[in-house]
Amino acid sequence: MGFILSFHSMNMRILFLFISLLFLQPVQARTIVAGAGSSIPSLTKALLLAEDGDTIILKSGTYREGNHVIRKAITLLGENGAILDGENKHEILTISGHDIKVKGIRFINAGYSALNDFAAIKLVDCARVIIENNTVINAYFAIHISNSNDCTVRGNSVSGTPRSEQLTGNGIHLWKCSGAMIDNNHITGHRDGIYFEFVTGSTVQRNQSERNIRYGLHFMFSHNDHYTNNTFHNNGAGVAVMYSHQVTMTGNTFDENWGPSAYGLLLKEISDSHIEKNIFLRNTAGIYMEGSSRIQILHNNFTSNGWAVRVQASCDGNEFRENNFFGNSFDVATNGTMVLNTFDRNYWDKYEGYDINHDGTGDIPYHPISMYSMIVEQTPSTLILMRSFMVTLMDKAEKAIPSLTPENLVDNKPCMKPNKK
Amino acid sequence: MLKLSRYVLYDILRSKVIIAYALFLGVITFSLFSLEDNESKAILSLLNIVLIIIPLMSMIFTTIHYYNSYEFIELLLAQPMGRGRILLSEYGGVAISLVTAFWTGAGIPVLLYAFNPTGMALLFTGTCLTLIFTSLAFVTAVRARDKARGIGMALLLWFYFALIYDGLILMILFTFSDYPMEKATLALAALNPIDLGRIFIMLKMDISALMGYTGALYKQFFGSAQGILFTTAIMLAWIIAPLLIALRMFRKKDL
Numbered sequence: 001m002g003f004i005l006s007f008h009s010m011n012m013r014i015l016f017l018f019i020s021l022l023f024l025q026p027v028q029a030r031t032i033v034a035g036a037g038s039s040i041p042s043l044t045k046a047l048l049l050a051e052d053g054d055t056i057i058l059k060s061g062t063y064r065e066g067n068h069v070i071r072k073a074i075t076l077l078g079e080n081g082a083i084l085d086g087e088n089k090h091e092i093l094t095i096s097g098h099d100i101k102v103k104g105i106r107f108i109n110a111g112y113s114a115l116n117d118f119a120a121i122k123l124v125d126c127a128r129v130i131i132e133n134n135t136v137i138n139a140y141f142a143i144h145i146s147n148s149n150d151c152t153v154r155g156n157s158v159s160g161t162p163r164s165e166q167l168t169g170n171g172i173h174l175w176k177c178s179g180a181m182i183d184n185n186h187i188t189g190h191r192d193g194i195y196f197e198f199v200t201g202s203t204v205q206r207n208q209s210e211r212n213i214r215y216g217l218h219f220m221f222s223h224n225d226h227y228t229n230n231t232f233h234n235n236g237a238g239v240a241v242m243y244s245h246q247v248t249m250t251g252n253t254f255d256e257n258w259g260p261s262a263y264g265l266l267l268k269e270i271s272d273s274h275i276e277k278n279i280f281l282r283n284t285a286g287i288y289m290e291g292s293s294r295i296q297i298l299h300n301n302f303t304s305n306g307w308a309v310r311v312q313a314s315c316d317g318n319e320f321r322e323n324n325f326f327g328n329s330f331d332v333a334t335n336g337t338m339v340l341n342t343f344d345r346n347y348w349d350k351y352e353g354y355d356i357n358h359d360g361t362g363d364i365p366y367h368p369i370s371m372y373s374m375i376v377e378q379t380p381s382t383l384i385l386m387r388s389f390m391v392t393l394m395d396k397a398e399k400a401i402p403s404l405t406p407e408n409l410v411d412n413k414p415c416m417k418p419n420k421k
Numbered sequence: 422m423l424k425l426s427r428y429v430l431y432d433i434l435r436s437k438v439i440i441a442y443a444l445f446l447g448v449i450t451f452s453l454f455s456l457e458d459n460e461s462k463a464i465l466s467l468l469n470i471v472l473i474i475i476p477l478m479s480m481i482f483t484t485i486h487y488y489n490s491y492e493f494i495e496l497l498l499a500q501p502m503g504r505g506r507i508l509l510s511e512y513g514g515v516a517i518s519l520v521t522a523f524w525t526g527a528g529i530p531v532l533l534y535a536f537n538p539t540g541m542a543l544l545f546t547g548t549c550l551t552l553i554f555t556s557l558a559f560v561t562a563v564r565a566r567d568k569a570r571g572i573g574m575a576l577l578l579w580f581y582f583a584l585i586y587d588g589l590i591l592m593i594l595f596t597f598s599d600y601p602m603e604k605a606t607l608a609l610a611a612l613n614p615i616d617l618g619r620i621f622i623m624l625k626m627d628i629s630a631l632m633g634y635t636g637a638l639y640k641q642f643f644g645s646a647q648g649i650l651f652t653t654a655i656m657l658a659w660i661i662a663p664l665l666i667a668l669r670m671f672r673k674k675d676l
Contacts, residue, residue, distance in 0.1 A: 258632040284632045304461075306630030327461055329630035349459070375591075379598045380635040382591060384606045387465070387623050388616070389473055390587035 035059030035082065043068060043084070050074045058082040058105065066090045071097045078105030078134075086110040086139075091118040098127040102134060110139035117169060119144035126151055141169035142190065150179040160189035162213045170195040171212065174202070182207060192218040193235065200224050208233070215240045216257070227252060234258075238283060240266040247273040255281040263288040264305065270295060280305055286328070289315045298322055299419060307333050307373075316340035322419045325349060325368075329386070332368040333377050334406065343368065343411040347418045361413040369405045371398035425497070425507070429514025432490065439518050442478060446470075446526025454534040461626065464539050467527070468622055471547045472615055473583055475523065476554040480575040483515050483558035488568045498676065508671045512559060512664060519551045539625040546618035549656040553614045554579070556663035563670045586613045603638045611651075614659045621652050 034046035035058050044065050046056045052073045060081035067090045070076065082105050086092040089111040093102065107120035119141035123129055126148035133155045136142040142158040145151055158171045171187035173195045174180055180202040186209075187193040193209030196202070196219035205228040209216035216232030217239045219225070225244070229251040232239050238257035241247060247270060254264035264283035265275070271293040278300045280286035286305040287297070294317040301324045302308035308328040311318070313336030324347045325331050331348060345361060353362035372391045375382050385391050398405060433439050450467060457463040490511070497507050527547060531540045558575050565571035590609050594602055610616045624631060624643050631640045642648050 258629065260633065260637045262632070282629050284629055304629060306627070306633050306636075327459060329627045349462070379594055380633075381598075381602045381606050382594050383631070383633070383635050384610055384616075384620065384639060385587055385591060386627060386630070387468060388587045388619055389469065389583055390591065392469065393584075 029053040029055060031055045031057060033057045033059065035063070035079075036061040047074075068093050070095045070100055070102075073097060073099040075101040075103070076105070077101075077103050080104070082106065083108060086120065088112070091116070091120075091122055092139075093121045094124065095122065095126055095129060096124045098129070100126070100128075101130040101132065103130070103132040104134065106135045106137070107139065107142075108137045110136075110141075112140040112167065117141050117144055117173075119169070119173070122146075123148050123151060130154070131156060139169070141173050142171050142187070144169075144173045145177055145180070146175040148177050148180070151177065152181045152183070153185060154181070154183040156185045158185065158187045158190065162189045162191075162211075165191055165214060168213060170218075171209070174199045177202065181205075188212065192216075193232070194218070196220070196222040196225070198222065202226070203228070205229055207231070210234050212236065216254075217241070219244060223247070226250075231255075232257070232264075235262075237261055238263040238266060240268070241270055242266075242268040243270075245271045245273065248276075249274065249278060250276045251278065253279045253281065254283060254286070255279070257283045259284060266290075267292045267295070274298070275300065279303070280308070285310050288312075289318065291315065293317050295319070296321070300324070302326070302328055302331075304328065306330065310334070311341055312336075313338045318342075319344070321345055322415070323347070324418045326418075330370070330373040330376070332409065333373045334369060334409065335377050337406045339406045339409040341409075343409070345413050345415055345419070346411055347415040348411070351414045351416075353414065355416045360416055362416055366411045366414040367399070367402070367405060367407075367409065368411060369409050370395045371404055374404050423510075423513075425510035426513040426517070429490070429511055430518055432493075433486065433514060433518045438482065439522050442482070442519075443522035443526040446523065447530065450527045450530040454530055460535050461539070464535055464543060464626065467531070467543060468619070468626075471527070471543055471550065471622075472619055475547055475550050476583060476615060477579050479519055479551050479554035480558045480561075480579050481572065482519065483555045484562045484571050484575045486515055487511070487559065487562035488571065495676065504672050505668055508559070508563075508668055512555065512667075516552055516555045519555060520548055523547050523551055539622065542622045542625045546622055549660070550614060550618055553656065553659045553663075556660050556667065559667040560663045560670070563667045563674065582613055582615050587616065590616075603635060607639065607642060611655050614656060617652055617655055621649075 032046050032050055032054055034040045034043050034056055038059055040046045042065055043058060043063055047068060050056055050072055055075040058078045060079045062083040062085055064085045064087055084092050084105060084107050086109045088109045092107050092110050110120040111118045120136040120139035121131055121143045123145040127150055129151045131143060131153045136158045138161050143153055153172055160168060162168055168191040170192040171190035171194060172182060176198040178200045180199060182194060182204045184206040188211050190212050191214050193212045193216045194204060199222040201224050203226045207230045210233040213236045215237050216235035220242045222244050224246045227249045231253045234256045239254060257264050262284045264280045264286045267289045269291045273295045275295060275297045276299055280302045282304045285307040286302045286309055288310045290312045291314045297320045299322050303326045305328045307330045308325050310333045313334055318341040320343045322345050326349050348366050348368060351362060351366045353364040355362055371394050453463040453466050494507060528544055531544055557578055561574040562571050565574055610620055620643055624640060630636060
């Protein structure tokens with residue numbers, strides 16, 4: 001009897017499932033093919049017809065239909081060669097909704113407006129929107145996201161036409177977002193490659209940001225974010241992170257950020273953060289820190305920078321541990337005698353000490369600040385005397401009898417061999 | 422004139438000092454390149470040698486050679502030959518031997534290990550400095566009849582160009598640090614061939630630091646094609662002007 005009963009109830013369950021599926025049928029996802037050669041020739045019309053859950057496939061061709069708005073939970077897929085043209089006067093795609101996906105479309109010539117931040121793709125008040133594998137060319141702002149949660153921007157290629165700082169927008173711009181994922185994008189020719197303001201709990205990974213006229217990555221008031229394995233190359237002023245806490249930056253490459261005010265990484269008012277396993281290569285200043293506290297700077301490589309690290313006296317509690325310094329013109333510079341940061345077990349290629357007990361760390365402490373770097377900090381025009389005999393003598397004399405350089409800026413256990421991690 | 426230069430060369434080679442100089446440069450350069458794992462660090466150490474040792478060697482060697490061959494010069498003056506020709510062939514002989522020593526000693530290893538813009542700038546500067554300080558040494562040697570006095574003057578000149586001048590620049594920059602001194606510094610640096618050579622090499626080497634706030638201006642000036650022409654022109658002037666002064670003095674001198 002028990003057997004029959006259970007069999008009966010299972011049957012009922014299957015029947016119920018079947019019936020409910022029947023009812024669901026009319027509202028289940030449809031696929032709408034829009035564009036040249038199809039019954040729905042324009043994207044505007046397709047967007048009107050679409051319901052929640054539908055997929056629109058945009059056929060190959062160039063569409064000049066002004067601004068499109070997506071409010072429904074749909075998927076918009078571009079076939080190879082599907083181009084949306086903003087004719088230099090429209091914002092191309094405006095999205096405001098949830099569970100929307102835009103994939104594989106080429107956006108060209110989005111308009112410029114001094115009043116509105118026109119973008120090729122703009123997301124306002126969104127949740128769980130995915131922007132994937134699109135190409136944006138010649139836009140004011142390329143991808144602009146505001147007041148949205150859990151959105152993903154992945155595999156897009158963005159290239160702008162750099163004009164002046166005022167006339168060029170940011171590549172990927174996020175304002176007041178949380179849980180965003182910016183992954184594997186390539187951004188070039190914009191004002192800031194990636195711009196974050198009031199963005200929390202987000203991840204930026206595997207992006208390449210190069211040749212932007214201001215910063216490769218710029219973020220402010222953005223807490224608890226992760227930046228991993230990105231490359232920031234040859235941007236006007238490098239990367240700037242400001243007024244944030246609990247930031248983690250690992251495995252990034254900062255290279256060839258050259259210029260009068262260019263930094264590999266500019267830290268301003270950053271606290272309780274981790275900077276780990278990054279590579280700083282040929283920057284005017286590898287890291288420039290101002291008013292930053294309790295940052296762990298570990299296992300980074302500083303190679304061939306003008307200044308590897310410039311720590312202003314307003315920084316405290318920062319820890320430089322097991323980093324490698326190779327071929328930098330100046331290893332460390334500071335602007336005062338107050339030092340509240342620690343240097344420990346770093347490898348310095350300029351270290352001239354010895355290791356008698358063979359424990360891998362030098363027996364005499366290393367002072368990474370040379371007298372000349374203090375002089376240059378005070379009187380920048382003395383840079384013309386770099387590498388002169390006079391400066392070498394001065395540095396040697398200062399090393400024997402320290403008087404000007406901060407005495408407690410010292411690595412007590414400098415490594416004899418580069419740290420490998 | 423070439424024949425005379427050849428005699429001077431033979432004479433120099435016989436004294437073996439120049440061979441020792443070439444060997445010294447060769448040993449130092451080779452060991453620098455093989456000891457340092459990083460080739461730019463070796464170039465950096467070599468820079469100090471080029472900027473300090475080469476001017477010193479050129480000056481001392483030239484003055485001593487001049488005084489030693491004083492009797493030979495007196496003998497030549499008895500022959501039907503212009504004074505200018507005699508001094509120029511002396512200069513030619515000494516300069517060729519010093520430059521050859523530099524190229525065999527330092528040139529070959531640099532070409533082997535660091536065939537790049539920095540290495541080339543180093544060789545260019547080394548050659549120019551050799552020629553310049555040979556010219557300067559001729560001025561002191563022709564001027565002072567007394568050997569000790571001549572060598573003393575040469576040493577003082579070297580000391581001035583290698584060290585004192587930079588100290589003066591530093592002092593001026595400190596004193597006027599409230600004023601925009603960048604352009605003035607450029608002019609000041611051009612007045613010392615050692616500084617000029619150093620900046621020329623530094624531009625190839627410390628490009629990242631030079632792209633900083635002040636450095637950008639220096640880079641803009643010295644790094645452009647115009648700047649390279651300017652550097653070459655100033656270097657040439659530094660070779661020719663002292664030589665002309667020495668010639669004039671030698672022509673008028675009561676020997």
